[in-house]
Structures are given as C-alpha cells and as structure tokens.
Amino acid sequence: MESNFPTSLRIVIIRAMLKLAGLLLLILIAGGVYLIRDIHLKNAAYEASIAKTVVEDTFNEEEWDKIENGIHVRTGLIDAEGLMTVVSNCTSCHSAKLITQNRMSAERWNETIKWMQKTQGLWELGGNQEIIVNYLVTNYPSKKKGRRMILENIEWYELEN
Ligand code: HEC
Numbered sequence: 622m623e624s625n626f627p628t629s630l631r632i633v634i635i636r637a638m639l640k641l642a643g644l645l646l647l648i649l650i651a652g653g654v655y656l657i658r659d660i661h662l663k664n665a666a667y668e669a670s671i672a673k674t675v676v677e678d679t680f681n682e683e684e685w686d687k688i689e690n691g692i693h694v695r696t697g698l699i700d701a702e703g704l705m706t707v708v709s710n711c712t713s714c715h716s717a718k719l720i721t722q723n724r725m726s727a728e729r730w731n732e733t734i735k736w737m738q739k740t741q742g743l744w745e746l747g748g749n750q751e752i753i754v755n756y757l758v759t760n761y762p763s764k765k766k767g768r769r770m771i772l773e774n775i776e777w778y779e780l781e782n
Contacts, residue, residue, distance in 0.1 A: 697721070703756030706749050714741070724763040730754045 686705070687694045696708055696717040711720055725733065731754060737743035746753065 699760045701756060701760050703752040706752045707756050710744075710746060710749060710753060714743075720757070721761055724761050725757070726763055727754050727758050730757050 685695065686708075688700045691700050692698070693700055693704055693708065696712050698704060698707060698712075698717050698721070707720075708717075711717070723733070731750070734743065734746065734750060734754075738745070
C-alpha cells in the first residue's frame with residue numbers, strides 16, 4: 622500500500638486537473654457562444670435600426686398615414702370607409718396605382734382576389750374581403766356601363782297626323 626500511495630495520489634491530482642481543464646473549456650465555449658450571439662444580436666439590431674431610419678426618412682411617423690384633401694398620401698387612395706383595410710392588405714406587394722387603374726365590379730374584384738390568392742401568394746382575407754371589395758366598388762366604380770343608362774325625365778309629345 623505504501624508504494625501505491627503516491628501513485629493513487631497522482632491519479633487523484635490528475636483527475637482533479639482534468640476536471641478543472643474540462644470546466645475551463647466549458648467556460649471558454651460558453652463565453653465564446655455568448656460573445657458570438659451578442660455580436661450577432663447587436664448587428665441585427667443595428668441593421669434593423671438602419672432600415673427603420675430609411676423608412677422614417679421617407680415618411681416620418683406623423684406622415685405615415687397622413688390624409689390630405691381626402692387622399693391617403695402614402696398610397697394615393699381615397700379616404701373612405703375601409704381605407705386602412707385596403708392599405709394594409711393590398712399595398713404591400715404592388716403599388717396602389719395598380720388597384721385604382723383597374724375599375725371593376727364586385728364580382729370581378731372577387732375573381733381578381735381569388736386569382737392573386739391562387740397564383741401570387743395573397744393571403745386569405747376572411748371578413749376583410751367584403752370591406753375591401755365594398756371600398757373598391759364604392760370609391761373606384763367601373764366607368765364602363767354594361768348597358769345604356771335608363772332614360773329619365775323625358776318629355777313625351779303627341780304625334781300629329
Ligand atoms: C402577396 C402579394 C399581393 C398582395 C398582398 C396583393 N396583390 Fe394584387 N397582385 C399581386 C401580383 C404579383 C400581381 C401581378 C402584378 C403584375 O402583373 O405586374 C397583382 C395584380 C393585381 C391587380 C392587376 C390584376 C390584373 O388583372 O392586371 C390588381 C387590380 C390587384 N393586384 C389588386 C389587389 C388588391 C385589391 C389587393 C388587396 C386585396 C391586392 N392586389 C393584394 C400580388 C399581390
């Protein structure tokens with residue numbers, strides 16, 4: 622036993638040192654991961670702040686949804702019931718001009734919406750679809766009439782033989 626003692630002591634010391642080395646390694650890795658994450662997060666926050674500044678430079682908070690002479694300035698859409706529903710659902714992929722150039726009936730609007738949902742990645746609009754279509758047909762009615770206007774206020778006269 623007496624000759625074994627130093628050897629077992631050595632083993633104990635080596636084991637303790639290994640444990641300590643392992644612990645140090647763990648601390649190093651954790652610290653490294655923390656640092657990298659921190660840099661990454663700070664970088665992301667910085668990029669987001671730049672993007673926000675760019676948007677704010679174009680339209681500051683006050684002007685973002687400003688209405689001037691009955692027109693929503695940012696999109697050019699008429700200020701009426703349903704405006705913000707249209708702005709938030711219909712102006713993120715293309716300009717509102719594309720909408721106002723197209724004057725359609727409710728039926729054709731519903732078809733256009735269905736087409737965009739099938740082919741262009743437009744989301745389900747739920748109850749908002751009716752609000753949007755009502756806004757469109759009310760404020761941007763189709764110019765072309767399907768048939769001649771009904772005649773009104775006609776003064777008939779008697780034919781004389
Ligand atoms: C997810 C993206 C997206 C959203 C949101 C979106 N659209 Fe579109 N829309 C498109 C794309 C893409 C086109 C095709 C553009 C082109 O042809 O240049 C299009 C085309 C159109 C057209 C032209 C159709 C034609 O026959 O030429 C109209 C009108 C229109 N959208 C209205 C709307 C309305 C109203 C909404 C809101 C309900 C809306 N869009 C929301 C993607 C979208």
